[in-house]
Amino acid sequence: MGSESARRGACQHLSDDRGPGRCNTISVQVVGHHPHLTTGMNLNRRFIEIHNVVLNKSVCVCVCVCVCVCVCVCVCVCVCVCVCVCVCVCVCSPLWAPQPSCVNVLMTLVFSDMLHIVVVAHSERQCAIITGVCVCSSVSRVSRVCRLWNTAAASPGLWRSVSMGFCWITPSKTQTPRTEEKIKNTIGWLASDRFSQLKEFTLNHWKKNVDYAVKVVSQSCPQLASLNLSYCTGVTGQAFLSLAENSPSLQSINMQYSEYQVEGLAQLLKTNGGKIRKFLFTHGSRNDMLLAALSRGCCPDLEFLEINWNVQKGGFCELPIHIQALQHGCPKLKTFRLLNVVLGRKTIRNAEVSALGFPRLEELCMATSSSCPTSDRDLWDLLLASPKLRVLDLRGCFYISAPGLAALPCEELECLFWGQYFNSKCNSWPPPARKDLHKLTEKWSRSLRELDLANQLFSEEDLELALGHLARAPDADTLRSLNLSGTRISAPALRLIIQQSTALNYLNVTSCRNLPRGQKRVHRGHEEISQLLVALQ
Incomplete structure (x- = not known):
């Protein structure tokens, strides 16, 4: 059969x-x-x-x-x-x-x-x-x-996570009324016949009928916990109102790169923000009311916050928010990502000093694709009370110093991404000279699993001293990934860290001028790294 x-x-x-x-x-x-x-x-x-x-x-x-x-x-x-x-x-x-x-x-x-x-x-x-x-x-x-598989496939229990991507029939052709009607009929059929147990719903690149889809899904899916509307346009307040009325279990909202009515989303945060755990959006000129809602404590249990910036608009943007107010409004935050977004320095320094911090923070990302003015003081204001920090991403932060990082209260940092990836057209290129790298590796030698120092201009002696601390750590087999691209690492220092870091499976030494020709590349896996060690003997 x-x-x-x-x-x-x-x-x-x-x-x-x-x-x-x-x-x-x-x-x-x-x-x-x-x-x-x-x-x-x-x-x-x-x-x-x-x-x-x-x-x-x-x-x-x-x-x-x-x-x-x-x-x-x-x-x-x-x-x-x-x-x-x-x-x-x-x-x-x-x-x-x-x-x-x-x-x-x-x-x-x-x-x-x-x-x-x-x-x-x-x-x-x-x-x-x-x-x-x-x-x-x-x-x-x-x-x-x-027939048994047919019966099983019709079970709503199999429809827990659904992602719908838009399909262009002809790139320059608009939807006809007949097509739009078929879209609505299909969404309605899916919502009523299949989505009764739906928990995660995603729409990507939808330009029309987004409101209708959100309304129907929210009305038919009482268990809806996650909504992703990335790269969508035309999301009005009616869609957010329907979510507020029909989706009491909603915990995650992703509105990145979408055009939507900010007032409607802000109202949703005010009415249902008590259950929101994860929130992602792209910063724009009208998003101040979203930041204000977060600062006022509309989402007191928020654990994941990601704010990015459309890099096609160039550079980075400043976030007009008092960081102390955000710490007060989101005290349970565990992951905080600012992608091509920096905190307004004047806003922070004119605010009243607060010792709240983010006591539960485990990941902080402030990566930018161009140089940003984030300083040691700004970083301290964010992390002054974050002893549980595990991941710190500072790619593009020119003005952060090694002593400033070493002064942070976190003692068990596992991942530090501090590379500089700009081209020669950058106003701040080349990066400023660095020193005292050994203070970082000495502090986190037992816990570091990933370290990215690409294009950081530490001296050869400083790099040798810093890697020596990693190699001589009691748990030297902790390090898994090391990026030294564009640095002044020497062959003896590299040989020492390879010999002692037995768990190392990724090593990037591209553009390292002090290494022999033919070895300046990315080495993946224990076999390639062992071959590099032999070549460095």
């Missing part, structure tokens, strides 16, 4: 006289497993890959490459023998249930304690339900195996 199902799904060729459109991706991740999918199955990680490639307007060729055996076990009336087959399917029209369908599907099923389904859909005309955005029922492919 299993082989019969495979034959029915194999190589039904179709052609599209209008040619394939752009690509859309749906990802459905299911935590747990369905009994119909695992009965009689060895729970080792096995998979079925179904490939279909539409090559041109009039010719459809199916190409299958079977690297390892694919096992399909069906339990219907009797237990079928394991079938080793790689099936090529061109039609995903349903066999037993009315479901959306589309052509040109690449789907991977991984069976163990998790089922992961990825669908890539093409072609305007072959999408029976929708054209402009190709949202197909990915589990309809599973339902073609046998």
Whole structure:
């Protein structure tokens, strides 16, 4: 019976006289497993890959490459023998249930304690339900195996995480009213028939119907905990109002690179902010009210905050916020990321001194793609009460000094990224001369797992002394990754750290002028690093 199902799904060729459109991706991740999918199955990680490639307007060729055996076990009336087959399917029209369908599907099923389904859909005309955005029922492919799999695929328990990417049929062609109606019908069908247990929902690059999608999903998914609207436009206050009224379990919001009504999002933070744990957004000229809401304590349990800046606008931006007010409003923050965003220095220094800090902070990222004015004082204001800090990313922070870092209260820092990655067009290039690196390595020699010092102009003697502290540490096997690109590291100092750091599996020594020719590259894995050690003897 299993082989019969495979034959029915194999190589039904179709052609599209209008040619394939752009690509859309749906990802459905299911935590747990369905009994119909695992009965009689060895729970080792096995998979079925179904490939279909539409090559041109009039010719459809199916190409299958079977690297390892694919096992399909069906339990219907009797237990079928394991079938080793790689099936090529061109039609995903349903066999037993009315479901959306589309052509040109690449789907991977991984069976163990998790089922992961990825669908890539093409072609305007072959999408029976929708054209402009190709949202197909990915589990309809599973339902073609046998009737039990069809029943299992229809279970809302398999739809926990869904990602919808927009599909452009023609790059310059706008959506027709008929297309928009099909989009709404499909979203409505999915929300009512499949999404009752949905927890994570993502829309990427949607320009229209975002409000409708958010409203329908929020009304049909009472368990919704995570919402990602990246690169979307046209999100109004009505969508945020629907979330506030219908999504009491919402804990994560991602609005990066999207255009939305700031007032509506700020109101959502005020009404439902008590349950928000994760918040990501791109800073803009009108986002001050979001920062004000955070500073006033609208999200007292916030643990993850990421604010970035669109680098296409150039440089970096200053964040107009009192850091002490943010520390007061978000005392439970564990991860704080400022990507191409710096704290306004005048704002910080004119504020009243507060000793609140971020007592639970474990990760701080202040990386920029151009030189920024962040100083030791600014860093101290952020981390004066953060003894649990594990990850510190200061790439691009020119004016941070080694003594300033060594004065921080964290004693168990595991990852320090302090490289400078600017080009010669940068106003602050080359980086300023450095000294006292050994103070850092002496303090964190037992805990450092990753160290990035790319293009830092420490002297040869300072580097040798600093790496000596790492090599002579009681737990010298802690270091996993070391980036010394563009530094003045010498061969003897490098040889010492390689000999003592037995767990080192990444070493970047590109553009290190003091090393012999042929060795100035990235070395990955123990074998390559051992070969480098031999070459340095």
